[in-house]
Each structure stands twice: as structure tokens, then as C-alpha cells.
Amino acid sequence: MSVNTKSSDRLTQVVQGDGYDVVIERSSRRKTAALKIDGGLVTLVAPRQLPIERIEQLVADKHRWIIEKLAHAALAKPASSNQFVSGEAYPYLGRNYRLKVLTGDLIAPKLVNGRITVTVPAPKQQPHYIRRLLQSWYKRNADRKIREKVRRYRKLVGVETGVVRIKDFKSRWGSCTPYGDLEFNWVIVMAPNRVVDYVVVHELCHLLHHDHSTQFWKEVERVMPDYKEHREWLKQRGHGLVV
Structure with a gap:
């Protein structure tokens, strides 16, 4: 070959x-x-x-x-109903951005003038490329934004953190270890900004309370008084976050 x-x-x-x-x-x-x-x-x-x-x-x-x-x-059945063509809307931190697909040498997606621009050699024959490139774009941005949020909120929670990882989870938005390592589902950055904040605060508070006890939720509420609103958003709409 x-x-x-x-x-x-x-x-x-x-x-x-x-x-x-x-x-x-x-x-x-x-x-x-x-x-x-x-x-x-x-x-x-x-x-x-x-x-x-x-x-x-x-x-x-x-x-x-x-x-x-x-x-x-x-x-296999497609994981998404998206067609990966110009004009489709993809959410990022609560705002929808239109996809703009260009023909040319493969170029990583960029957010330009309010549009997510992606370039592939043959767009009509390669929707799987576009999907994968979009996922990579989300993961890179999730890595950057979530790390920023962890640095900000760990001071408010009053904890020290270890390694922060962005991962593929099928049914979780995040997890933590007793050693202070935090893992987040990259898909969460498709949700509104305050919902992402909630997920970060949630995992940071687990470094103080490793369960969902009354003390845990009191700590979450101390840092984010309106957390119930964002928790409910995830319950009702989180399943729709897919590329």
C-alpha cells in the first residue's frame, strides 16, 4: 500500500x-x-x-x-443528525455559531467573524472529516476555558487542584479524585457559560465532600447561589449537546 x-x-x-x-x-x-x-x-x-x-x-x-x-x-447508525454543511448552527458557551465550510487543503476550524470556518478538500464527500474537526475544535476550546474556570473557582471554593483533563464521557459531565485531579466532558462547552461554571464548581466542591450530602450542596450553593437553575438546564437539555 x-x-x-x-x-x-x-x-x-x-x-x-x-x-x-x-x-x-x-x-x-x-x-x-x-x-x-x-x-x-x-x-x-x-x-x-x-x-x-x-x-x-x-x-x-x-x-x-x-x-x-x-x-x-x-x-453503524450516525451519532448526530447534523449534516455538517454551511449554515448549520453549533452552540458554544450558550451562543450559536453558524458553520462555514470551505473547499481547500485541510485547515483546523477557526472562529472568524461569528462563524466557525472549516476547510476540507471535498466537503460533500467528507462530512465525517468536518465532524471530527469540529470535535477537535470543541476539545481545544474546552481545555482552555475549563482550565480558566478551574483557576478562578478553586480560590472561591478554597481547594487545591491537581491535573485537569478534558475527556470523552458517555454519561458524565465531570469527575474528580481524592488527589485533586479533575476530568471534564468536552461537550459541556456547548452549554451556556453559567452551566459550564456550575459543572466546574460541582467538581471542585467534591474535593471537599466526596458525596452528594447536604453539606456538599450547601458548599455548591455558597459559591453559586443559583446553581439549581443550571443543574436543571443540564437535566432537561444536556442530552441535546452533540456534534
């Missing part, structure tokens, strides 16, 4: 396989490369300094596995 670099920019590269493309995401936090397939999109998360030649070889070595997984993905 021949594997060629198709296009690249500072954040993302695309490697062309035999009948499919592989989106390469570089991360300074990765020590090893990992392949994953989501919604028909093949992604390889690689250490920032890993040579492209090594990545190409990894893709070639996993060719059969990739083909099998893509076949299963083709039979």
Missing part, C-alpha cells in the same frame, strides 16, 4: 491510505501513537516529534485493521 502526505498545517496533517484518508493529530502530551476510528473517520494521535515516515509505516501496518473497522462503521 502506498501512503502519501496529502496536506498539512500547524495542527493537522492528512495521510492518504489505500481507499481512505487518515487525519493526523499531533499532541505534546502523547508518548506513543494511537489509531482510532469514529464515524468513518480514521484518526491517528501522534507525539508532536514523531517523524512522518514512521506515521506512514504505522498506517500501512494497520491497513487490514482499518479496512475492517471502516466496514463496521459504515453499518
Whole structure:
């Protein structure tokens, strides 16, 4: 199988396989490369300094596995009703932003003039690329915004925090450990800003009370008197936060 670099920019590269493309995401936090397939999109998360030649070889070595997984993905039900076309609205911190899809070399999404702009080689044939790129955009922004909120609210709660991670959770908005490590579902940044604040405060208060006791909720209310409003928003509308 021949594997060629198709296009690249500072954040993302695309490697062309035999009948499919592989989106390469570089991360300074990765020590090893990992392949994953989501919604028909093949992604390889690689250490920032890993040579492209090594990545190409990894893709070639996993060719059969990739083909099998893509076949299963083709039979799977789509996770979202979005069509990933220009004009669709995507929420971020309570405000809707219209998607603008451009044709060209693959470029990571950017928020420009009130629109989320994404560029892919063939938009009509590659909605799974657009979806994956949007998810990456949300994750990067979630990492930045949630860390800012943790720094602000930990002083109000009066706790010290450990590592802050942004993760994929199926049924949770966040979690914490007795060591002060906090994990948050990246999807939460699609919710209104104050709802995101509530989730951050909720997890920080768990560093004081590791249950949902009366003392825990009193602490949440001390920091955020209107928390019940935001908790109810999540119960009623949180299931609709999906890319």
C-alpha cells in the first residue's frame, strides 16, 4: 500500500491510505501513537516529534485493521443528525455559531467573524472529516476555558487542584479524585457559560465532600447561589449537546 502526505498545517496533517484518508493529530502530551476510528473517520494521535515516515509505516501496518473497522462503521447508525454543511448552527458557551465550510487543503476550524470556518478538500464527500474537526475544535476550546474556570473557582471554593483533563464521557459531565485531579466532558462547552461554571464548581466542591450530602450542596450553593437553575438546564437539555 502506498501512503502519501496529502496536506498539512500547524495542527493537522492528512495521510492518504489505500481507499481512505487518515487525519493526523499531533499532541505534546502523547508518548506513543494511537489509531482510532469514529464515524468513518480514521484518526491517528501522534507525539508532536514523531517523524512522518514512521506515521506512514504505522498506517500501512494497520491497513487490514482499518479496512475492517471502516466496514463496521459504515453499518453503524450516525451519532448526530447534523449534516455538517454551511449554515448549520453549533452552540458554544450558550451562543450559536453558524458553520462555514470551505473547499481547500485541510485547515483546523477557526472562529472568524461569528462563524466557525472549516476547510476540507471535498466537503460533500467528507462530512465525517468536518465532524471530527469540529470535535477537535470543541476539545481545544474546552481545555482552555475549563482550565480558566478551574483557576478562578478553586480560590472561591478554597481547594487545591491537581491535573485537569478534558475527556470523552458517555454519561458524565465531570469527575474528580481524592488527589485533586479533575476530568471534564468536552461537550459541556456547548452549554451556556453559567452551566459550564456550575459543572466546574460541582467538581471542585467534591474535593471537599466526596458525596452528594447536604453539606456538599450547601458548599455548591455558597459559591453559586443559583446553581439549581443550571443543574436543571443540564437535566432537561444536556442530552441535546452533540456534534
